[in-house]
Amino acid sequence: MNSQENSSQPLGGSFRDPSGHVFTKNGRILRTVNPSAAPDFEFVRQTRFYQEAVRESRLIEARLVDNEELGEEARQAVYVLEHPALPFVSYPYEWAFSALKTAALFHLDFHLEALEHGITLSDASAYNVQFIGARPIFIDTLSLRRYRSGELWAGHSQFCEQFLNPLLLRSLVGVSHNAWYRGTQEGIPTRELRRMLPWRAKLSRRVLTHVILQDTFQRLAQNKIDAGAVPIQNAQLPLPTFRKLLTDLRKWIAKLQPADRERSLWQDYAHRHSYKSEEVKAKAAFVHQFVADNKLRIVWDIGCNTGDYSVAALQAGAEYVVGFDSDQGVLELAFARARELRLNFHPLFLDLANPTPSQGWAQRERHGLQERATADGLLALALLHHLCIARNVPLAACLRWLVGLAPCGVIEFVPKDDPMVQVLLRFRKDIFPDYTRDRFLATLSSIAHIGRKAAVSATGRLLVEFFRSPNHPRMVRVS
DSSP, X not given: XXXXXXXXXXXXXXXXXXXXXXXXXXXXXEEXXXXXXXXXXXXXXXSHHHHHHHHTTSBOOOEEEOGGGTGGGGTTOSEEEEEOOOSOOOOGGGSOHHHHHXXXXXXHHHHHHHHTTTEEESOXXXXXXXXXXXXXXXXXXXXXXXXXXXXOOTTHHHHIIIIIHXXXXXXXXXXXXXXXXXXXXXXXXXXXXXXXXXXXXXGSHHHIIIIIHHHHHHHHHHHHHHTTOOOOOOOOOOHHHHHHHHHHHHHHHHHOOOSOOSOOHHHHHHHSOSOOHHHHHXXXXXXXXXXXHHTOSEEEEETOTTSHHHHHHHHTTOSEEEEEESOHHHHHHHHHHHHHHTOSEEXXXXXXXXXXXXXXXXXXXXXXXXXXXXXXXXXXXXXXHIIIIISOOOHHHHHHHHHHHOSEEEEEEOOTTSHHHHHHHTTSOXXXXXXSHHHHHHHHHHHSEEEEEEEOSTTOOEEEEEESSTTOXXXXXXX
């Protein structure tokens, strides 16, 4: 192994934290604990709250390792911790409404329980919560610190902008948070949400407290700074009032629902698709055999819909499936399914024609889709026509992108005379002469190797295995 492979690499998202920084080294996740954070870390890790939260997988494990494991990067550190790697790191702008709501409630419950043990959170970043399947877990060990009597909630404004405001945007205005959140990264600014809210919503006591007054206080503080005044630092928040603030927020958020709850086209399709029952079984069987034969651990289901074939992959032996879809309705159903059945299935919002990029400071804080993780295998079922016909992406470009995501996969070709493609062509001219079964097979065989093929519907839907390597034992080159 060369020195470059053996060197540690800082994670871009942790550089702002003075308590310590996170590094990757040979696939390991290591975190430094700086001198300023060591006393709080020592206090927190001795509490029953910390130990139970780790044991119950509500808080990520943090094992003490020798500082030499990190080398020069640990020169100033008091401790070095090692965390287990997560199957997939996701961001709040990739979460469905229900996932963001689940994360918000989890964060509040976690904070309330911590206060019972003399612990508080130094911030309220939504990025401190991750998901394993649909189960939230807190990952920032060093944001836990000793509670100081009478202190204000340092993370109130951040919680509102990164959790509450995105939920209110959907609940009170009917606008999904994903694109806006991705653009700002720090959530939905309170000042901008205030301008969007209907006047009736502003009469709510909770909206007044957490939106209107929050924005007013931020404006006053900025005016004092601009005038050269020193902000007042001696305000006090009694612990019972602190708890009541968190509890009231929790009750409010628990009742929030999307304002735009009408059924989407593809959500309805999940229940009334054009397959007959035997064709659905044939498609699931094809996926099951593909996953089992190739012993896939991590599968990405691109265009996962409600997760039927993600579940088939799990039943075939996959350890974890990350699903991606751009339809809010089907994502809600997929997340509910994963949560109810406790599946290792993590459904995320993704505009497939505009995948998540690397962004933030120096484009290193938040990693893009392909920079973040890799998959062992790919499912791209009932997807290609959405990219090629609905989004005008050339067939060859679609196939190159899909083949580049994983070393093997299953791609479904849906012909033009299929009812669902006809829906896409209903109000537009057919300008897609290259979108044919023969061109699909010829293009795929020019960039990958083709394995099994199977027609799975009376309309001619075709499932095809691909392999980037010619040495796969089940590969058969198409003629």
